[in-house]
Amino acid sequence: MASPRLRAVLLGVSLTLGLALAGGPAVAAPEVASVGCEAPAYLLATDLKIGRVVASLKNDRKLDILVIGSRSSSISSAESTAYPARLQTLLRDKLPGIAVNVTLEMRMKRTAAEVASAIGPLVTERKPSLVIWQTGTYDAIRSIDPEDFRSALSEGIEASQKAGADVILMNLQYSPRTETMINPTPYLDNMRVVAQEHDVPLFDRFALMRHWNETGEFDLFSPSPGIDLAMRVHGCLARALSTFVLDATHINPLELRTLR
Numbered sequence: 001m002a003s004p005r006l007r008a009v010l011l012g013v014s015l016t017l018g019l020a021l022a023g024g025p026a027v028a029a030p031e032v033a034s035v036g037c038e039a040p041a042y043l044l045a046t047d048l049k050i051g052r053v054v055a056s057l058k059n060d061r062k063l064d065i066l067v068i069g070s071r072s073s074s075i076s077s078a079e080s081t082a083y084p085a086r087l088q089t090l091l092r093d094k095l096p097g098i099a100v101n102v103t104l105e106m107r108m109k110r111t112a113a114e115v116a117s118a119i120g121p122l123v124t125e126r127k128p129s130l131v132i133w134q135t136g137t138y139d140a141i142r143s144i145d146p147e148d149f150r151s152a153l154s155e156g157i158e159a160s161q162k163a164g165a166d167v168i169l170m171n172l173q174y175s176p177r178t179e180t181m182i183n184p185t186p187y188l189d190n191m192r193v194v195a196q197e198h199d200v201p202l203f204d205r206f207a208l209m210r211h212w213n214e215t216g217e218f219d220l221f222s223p224s225p226g227i228d229l230a231m232r233v234h235g236c237l238a239r240a241l242s243t244f245v246l247d248a249t250h251i252n253p254l255e256l257r258t259l260r
Contacts, residue, residue: 103128
C-alpha cells in the first residue's frame, strides 16, 4: 500500500488532471463538436441488454439516467459541455419523442465502497432507469485492496438493480502521467470481471482515452491542457457513451418513432 505521503502526491497529480479536464477559470461555454474522435467499434458494442431502459423507452417513452461520478465528470464554469450534459443532448437528438434526462451525482474523493453503501437509497429516491457508475480512480490512488474494490462493485450493482435501475460501469480515466505513479491494472481487471459476473455493460473510458491519446486526437501528456482540451475530451466521451447506451438497448432508434 502506498504511504500517506505518496498517496497525497498521487491524489494531487490526479486532481491536477481532473481539474484540467474539468476546466479552469470561468469562460464562455461554446457548443463542443466531437467530430473526428472516432473510436474502435469493439469498444462501443456490447452483447448485454439493459432491459429496464428498454421497458422505460417502450412503455413510458422516457429515459432517466443518473451518472454517479467524481470531479472528472464535470467542467467548472462550463457544465453544459461536460459529458453528462452532452450525453443528454445527444440522446435527445437520437431519440426523438423520448423524454431524456441525465442528472449527475458527484461523489468526490470517495472509494467504491463508500459510494456503494449509498447507491440503493440514491436510486430509490431518484428513480432512474439507468445508473452510469464512474469509479476506480480514487481506489487506485488510495491503493484499496483489489478484492475489497471488487466486493464494493458487486454491492453497488446489486443495490442499484434491487432499487430498479440498470447499471453501466465506467472505468478509470486514462492519464499517461498518473499511469507512471499508480497501477490501474488490478482495478481495470476487477471492473471487467465484475461486469461479466453481473451481466452489466462496461464502458471502457480508460481504453478510449488511451486510444485517442496514442492516435494524436488529444495530448493528455500536456502539462497545461486547459479548458479547450477538457471540453473536447468530454464531447468525445459523450458521443461514444451515447452510442454505447443505445447499443446496449439493442433497439433501432427509428423503431421508437412508431411506439404507442
